[in-house]
Amino acid sequence: MIHLKKTTALLFMLLTICFGNAQEIAINKESFNTINLNYSGLENVKSLYNSGKFDEAARELLTYYRNRKNIKNPDFNTGDEARFRGKDIGKANQE
Numbered sequence: 001m002i003h004l005k006k007t008t009a010l011l012f013m014l015l016t017i018c019f020g021n022a023q024e025i026a027i028n029k030e031s032f033n034t035i036n037l038n039y040s041g042l043e044n045v046k047s048l049y050n051s052g053k054f055d056e057a058a059r060e061l062l063t064y065y066r067n068r069k070n071i072k073n074p075d076f077n078t079g080d081e082a083r084f085r086g087k088d089i090g091k092a093n094q095e
Contacts, residue, residue, distance in 0.1 A: 027054045035061070041068070 031054065037046040041064055048057035 027058045029054065031058065 029049075032049055035042075035045075037049060042061070045057050045060045045064065048054075048060055
């Protein structure tokens with residue numbers, strides 16, 4: 001019985017190690033398709049992207065998103081979506 005517990009624990013640990021990175025997706029050129037690299041503040045990301053350093057570009061992009069301070073999100077009740085659909089939210093609420 002003790003042998004079975006040790007074997008099961010060892011098997012579980014081995015499977016965890018083997019398949020632990022199975023969900024990780026490699027960063028490549030297509031990873032940046034939806035990002036406007038001409039946006040102000042992304043100059044470093046764009047230069048790394050153009051030089052083919054996609055992992056470093058992704059790290060720089062993450063740093064940009066973590067450090068930006070001037071984010072404005074309009075406050076509205078999602079239940080009022082139909083009432084406000086198609087209406088201007090005003091310059092003060094836009095980036």
